[in-house]
Amino acid sequence: MKSNKRKISFFIWILAGLVLGVLYGLFSAKLSLTSFTSDFIKPWGIIFINLLKLVAIPLILFSLIKGVSDLKNISRLSRLGMKTIALYLITTMLAVSLGLVLVNIIRPGEYFAHGAENTLAESYSASLAAKQQAAETLKEQGPLQVLVDIVPDNIVAAASNNSMMLQVIFVALLFGVAMILLPVQKVKPFKDVIDSGNDIVLKVIDIIMYMAPLGVFALMASVIADITQANAGSTGGLFSSLLMYALAVVVGLFLLLLLYPVVLRIIARLPVLRFFKSVFPAQLLAFSTSSSAATLPVTMKCAEENLGVSDEVSSFVLPLGATVNMDGTALYQAVAAVFIAQVYGIDLGLTEQLSIVFTATIASIGAAAVPGAGIIILSIILNSLHIPVEGIAMIIAVDRPLDMLRTTVNVTGDCFVASIISRKTLLNKKPA
Numbered sequence: 001m002k003s004n005k006r007k008i009s010f011f012i013w014i015l016a017g018l019v020l021g022v023l024y025g026l027f028s029a030k031l032s033l034t035s036f037t038s039d040f041i042k043p044w045g046i047i048f049i050n051l052l053k054l055v056a057i058p059l060i061l062f063s064l065i066k067g068v069s070d071l072k073n074i075s076r077l078s079r080l081g082m083k084t085i086a087l088y089l090i091t092t093m094l095a096v097s098l099g100l101v102l103v104n105i106i107r108p109g110e111y112f113a114h115g116a117e118n119t120l121a122e123s124y125s126a127s128l129a130a131k132q133q134a135a136e137t138l139k140e141q142g143p144l145q146v147l148v149d150i151v152p153d154n155i156v157a158a159a160s161n162n163s164m165m166l167q168v169i170f171v172a173l174l175f176g177v178a179m180i181l182l183p184v185q186k187v188k189p190f191k192d193v194i195d196s197g198n199d200i201v202l203k204v205i206d207i208i209m210y211m212a213p214l215g216v217f218a219l220m221a222s223v224i225a226d227i228t229q230a231n232a233g234s235t236g237g238l239f240s241s242l243l244m245y246a247l248a249v250v251v252g253l254f255l256l257l258l259l260y261p262v263v264l265r266i267i268a269r270l271p272v273l274r275f276f277k278s279v280f281p282a283q284l285l286a287f288s289t290s291s292s293a294a295t296l297p298v299t300m301k302c303a304e305e306n307l308g309v310s311d312e313v314s315s316f317v318l319p320l321g322a323t324v325n326m327d328g329t330a331l332y333q334a335v336a337a338v339f340i341a342q343v344y345g346i347d348l349g350l351t352e353q354l355s356i357v358f359t360a361t362i363a364s365i366g367a368a369a370v371p372g373a374g375i376i377i378l379s380i381i382l383n384s385l386h387i388p389v390e391g392i393a394m395i396i397a398v399d400r401p402l403d404m405l406r407t408t409v410n411v412t413g414d415c416f417v418a419s420i421i422s423r424k425t426l427l428n429k430k431p432a
Contacts, residue, residue: 004318011242013212013213013286014175014212014213014216014281014303015217015284015368015389016212016213016371017212017214017216018216018217018284018287018288019124019219020217020220020221021216021217021218021219021220021221021224021288022220022221022227022292022313023208024041024217024220024221024224025037025220025221025222025224026045026224026225028220028221028225029173029224029225030332031338033225033281034188034225034226034336037222037225038222038225040212040254041218041221041222041358042218043218044214044215044217044218045215045216045217045218045219045221045222045288046214046218047211047215047295048208048211048212048216048218048219048220049158049213049215049289049291050155051208051211051295052285052289052294052295052296052297052298053183053210054292054293054295054346055201055204055297056165056294056296056297057159057168058197058201059167059168059170059201059296059297059300059319060165060168060172060202060204060296060319061159061171061172062197062198063193063198063300063311063314063315063319064169064172064173064195064199064315064316064319065172065175065179065194066174066176066191066195066198066315067176067311067312067313067314067315068172068175068176068177068179068180068315068316068318069176069179069180069187069194070311070312071176071180071312072180073180074177074180074181075320077176077177077180078270079173080312080313080316080317081316082423083339083421084110084316084320084417084421087417087421088320088321088324088422089310089324089361090318090362091325091327091363091413091416091417092325092326092327092330092356092361094327094358095252095256095327095328095330095334095409096330096331096333096334096356096361096395097254097329097334098250098252098331098351099248099249099330099334099335099355100334100338101334102248102251102252102358103248103334103335103338103339104338104353105248106244106248106251107244107342108242108244108245108247108248108342108395109110109245109339109340109342109343110342111243111244111245112203114284114418125386129410139160147284148167149166149167149295150167150170151167151170152164152167152170152171155168155171158171160238164326165293165319166323169319169320169323174320175179177302179381193369196327197396198397202301205297205298205301208297208373209298213286215288216285216288218285219288219289219427220288223400223401223404226400231365242394242395242398243306245335245395246337246398246399246402248335248339249331249332249402249405249406250330250402252327252332252335252407253331253332253405253406253408256327256328256331256409256412256413257408257409258362260275260413260416261416261418263274263277263291263367263420264419264420267420267423268419270307270419270423270424275307275416275419276307277301277406278302278303278306278307278415279299279303279306279307279411279415280300281298281302282295282298282301282302282411282412282415283300283408283411283412286299286404286407286408286410286411287404287405287407287408289403290400290403290404290407291406291407292321292322292326292410292411293322293405293415295321295322295407296409297318299322299411299414299415300314300315300318300319302415303318303415303418303419305421307415307418307419308422309415309419309422310422313421313422314416317414317417317418317421318414318415319412320396321413321417321418322411322414324415325409325410325413325414325417326406326410326411327409327413328405328406328407328408328413329407329410330360330361330411331404331406331409332402333356333378333381334357334360334379335393336378336392337356337360337378337381337382337385337387338353338356339394339395340382340387340388340391340392340394340395341385341387341391343391343394344387344391345389346385346387347378348385352385355384355385356381356385359384361380370375378392379392
């Protein structure tokens, strides 16, 4: 009982940090304290994110090697892998389809103030150019480049870059499989090191989380201050013209958030309120950081301690999900692509919209679990449909808050899949 009270109190501290950060950000912009916020508040948020990123790679290596080696045979690993990939693909395709339905019903492009796209293109030309260049680089790669990128030629180089998480996952799986195939006596010393390393990383995460309220406050304060200042002169016109677009995205994300626990209630008999309460800390952190990778340590902690997901399942499903499962991002890409097409008067037929489902689903697999990665993938989708990429400038102004929301959905979707697999597989070791 004492432990539960401490956890509830800690969650309240994180929520308090988020609310106070929003309030401070709004007031700092009005009182012209943006420079002070940038110099003395924002760095604490960056430090907090860096600490989370610091443990992301060690967490994946130790937890995934431990989880795979604990499976004891390859058939259990292949069964777990196929279930995980299948569920991730299904949820991503569902998210894209939901986005397309909403954007075709709401038709936000018809509410856009035509002519404003030129002004926005000028305002965000530097950011747009960087996204276009990144998209062109990805577009020039071959169809199997995603597979090539999964296999590293240097594990040290892969582990030094958080955007190469798929490579780290591949190496961890390779080591785990090798440990299963070798006699127990030969791998026991190395397994002891892995188990100890995993315990150490988990304790480091506990230490880092003491800084969570301050980190969340600093992140929210700086984000809100930057957004308010950047759009101070055009808030009314800009946000009124983008309101319907944002509404379509937010409604879609909200429906996904409701869908996850409802399905869990039907399939796994997990109460809806319990699910939300269990994943709430991870959702708050995802909202603050806009990064599934940075939130991964807390996501795994919530899944194991609050949802009762076995460590074997969480150590495999969640690191993989942080890299390949982007339900919120996929939904946003579908809405954004059709919205931009509507603004330019381009009519997308059924074939083109089905191609969005396929492209967004496949592209989300290779998307980095970092802030703003969705914009790059969106550039690829627009290019494939011959929609002017310059149209991205129309949504950059409201992209950051929507990025925060869709990252929250991404992380919730990971927990949803982990919960289903843990309750519907013979691997489950904990009571539901």
